[in-house]
Amino acid sequence: MTAQLNPRGDVAVLVPAAGAGVRLGPGGPKALRRIGGEPLLVHAVRRIAAAPSVHTIVVAAPPGDDDAVRELLGPVAELTVVAGGATRQESVAAALAAVPAGPEIVLVHDAARALTPTTLVESVAEAVRGGEDAVIPVLPVVDTVKEVSAAGVVLGTVDRSALRVVQTPQGFRRAVLAAAHAAAADPLTDDAGLVEKQGVRVACVPGSEYALKITRPFDLALAEHLLSAVPLAGHH
Ligand SMILES: Nc1ccn([C@@H]2O[C@H](COP(=O)(O)OP(=O)(O)OP(=O)(O)O)[C@@H](O)[C@H]2O)c(=O)n1
Numbered sequence: 665m666t667a668q669l670n671p672r673g674d675v676a677v678l679v680p681a682a683g684a685g686v687r688l689g690p691g692g693p694k695a696l697r698r699i700g701g702e703p704l705l706v707h708a709v710r711r712i713a714a715a716p717s718v719h720t721i722v723v724a725a726p727p728g729d730d731d732a733v734r735e736l737l738g739p740v741a742e743l744t745v746v747a748g749g750a751t752r753q754e755s756v757a758a759a760l761a762a763v764p765a766g767p768e769i770v771l772v773h774d775a776a777r778a779l780t781p782t783t784l785v786e787s788v789a790e791a792v793r794g795g796e797d798a799v800i801p802v803l804p805v806v807d808t809v810k811e812v813s814a815a816g817v818v819l820g821t822v823d824r825s826a827l828r829v830v831q832t833p834q835g836f837r838r839a840v841l842a843a844a845h846a847a848a849a850d851p852l853t854d855d856a857g858l859v860e861k862q863g864v865r866v867a868c869v870p871g872s873e874y875a876l877k878i879t880r881p882f883d884l885a886l887a888e889h890l891l892s893a894v895p896l897a898g899h900h
């Protein structure tokens with residue numbers, strides 16, 4: 665059944681889904697690869713659409729696949745589909761340009777983080793609503809980290825106590841994200857990076873193991889397993 669979004673919600677979620685998935689290997693655009701019989705993009709959008717604060721969803725589709733993505737997501741949730749760009753940053757900018765007047769909180773969420781819990785969408789939005797200009801979900805680094813030379817020799821052991829791995833959704837006051845994208849020069853890997861360049865404070869909230877980014881074949885297998893072991897994996 666098509667999820668109806670909250671007309672009184674204050675959050676727009678941009679879903680960059682236009683990546684090729686080179687690290688995942690052959691099999692078509694990553695967002696359209698399947699776990700539990702459904703494309704990653706469907707899993708991701710279903711979880712976003714279940715978040716009570718969400719007013720608008722804009723998906724940046726793989727180049728040439730925008731009509732197919734519209735058809736695919738029609739039964740999942742009310743949303744807008746735009747054509748993605750050559751970089752993640754361009755895809756986010758295209759989606760941002762399609763957000764209607766209204767929502768003043770904008771979240772950017774990778775389709776590749778298909779099992780992200782709905783509760784994480786809400787906790788990031790809540791932190792922005794509470795006064796932060798920019799919010800990212802993070803997890804501690806669980807392994808020892810070494811700096812290694814190009815020749816494969818250890819140069820030193822990094823102090824990991826202040827390091828965090830960063831997930832999505834990343835949340836922003838709308839004007840802050842728009843200004844950061846307007847000022848963007850070289851592409852960065854995440855939106856918080858653009859905002860940092862503007863001197864804006866970026867706050868952290870606890871991330872979720874379920875929000876793993878499906879990047880390599882092992883991640884796809886892990887996500888498939890999580891979904892079959894716990895059918896609602898990452899839903900809450
Ligand atoms: N031109 C691009 C590149 C990436 N993305 C999206 O950004 C998210 C995070 O990117 P990543 O997981 O690195 O995806 P890919 O770029 O597809 O991966 P790879 O680098 O292995 O090709 C994904 O949902 C991906 O679809 C996008 O919308 N447009």
Ligand SMILES: C[C@](O)(CO)[C@H](O)COP(=O)(O)O
Binds near residue numbers: 832
């Ligand atoms: C946005 C992101 O998912 C946060 O971890 C990440 O930076 C995307 O980077 P990638 O190099 O495109 O995977």
